[in-house]
Amino acid sequence: MNVENTFVITALQQTRQHFRYFELEVPAQLEADLADVDKVAARMGHTYEPGKLLDRVWDALAADRDPVTDKAVAAQLHADLLWKQNLGPALDGRISREKAAAITKHAPAILKAMAPVVTAADKAIAAAHAVIPGLNISSTNAMTTVPAVHATAWAQARETAIKLTRAHQVWELVARTARLVKPTSFNAPGLPGLVFAELSPDELDALAEVSAAATGSSGADPWAVALVQAGHRLNYAADPAEYNDRAQAIADYRAAVRQAEREAYERGTAPKAVTLTRIRSGQVLDRFSV
Known part of the structure; x- marks a missing residue:
């Protein structure tokens, strides 16, 4: 199991577990989308056993069927081809990406809940x-x-x-x-x-x-x-965008303070006061100064 798949599984497990603790319902549409992914994943187990091509050809001939047009032989040929592609890990990765896409789609609802x-x-x-x-x-x-x-x-x-x-x-x-x-x-x-x-x-x-x-x-x-x-x-x-704004505002402020300190050091004077104003949609949210 790759790291990406493990992370997605952990995200789902923690969300379900903690929502039960909070007495909240996981968004129903998220569960429905995940169930659809699980249905497709379950079909991965319905594959033909590889390495049985000779048996299928023999069975066709024994039944007086043409191996070239026999459905069982054709299915076995496809099974052998898929098996040689080693699709298991790739399909696991696809399952992980589909579940991650479902989480991404419903992330706003999960976080708002x-x-x-x-x-x-x-x-x-x-x-x-x-x-x-x-x-x-x-x-x-x-x-x-x-x-x-x-x-x-x-x-x-x-x-x-x-x-x-x-x-x-x-x-x-x-x-x-x-x-x-x-x-x-x-x-x-x-x-x-x-x-x-x-x-x-x-x-x-x-x-x-x-x-x-x-x-x-x-x-x-x-x-x-x-x-x-x-x-x-x-x-x-x-909204994670709000967190990003908060974190960025503080990072910008600290960078401005460091810059003021560097400039003051070069001048041999005390640092100038630094004020940073955070604005969203034309509205002043807060100001940091020192």
């Missing part, structure tokens, strides 16, 4: 921070410092980190299968947080710092624990 999960997570985070100063969900031991009356809010905040972790797993697998983000999009601590919140460079750095030092909570990734503990309000990037 998780929006209510993020909305509920945002409310749980805000509720926990409203009653628990310095919220810490990094371990079950942290709960011992929380008043009993707020134990439910603490537990829900901890569960929220798990939900965000699983939502991101689906989001990344689907978005990468559909080639909506780069494979290296999440190669630094904290970056998954941009899927769920619009963070400034300083906020992302703080999140990455906490995330890199954290060990995570049972079932939750360190970045998710850090995001919940920071208390950021969530704004879900159901």
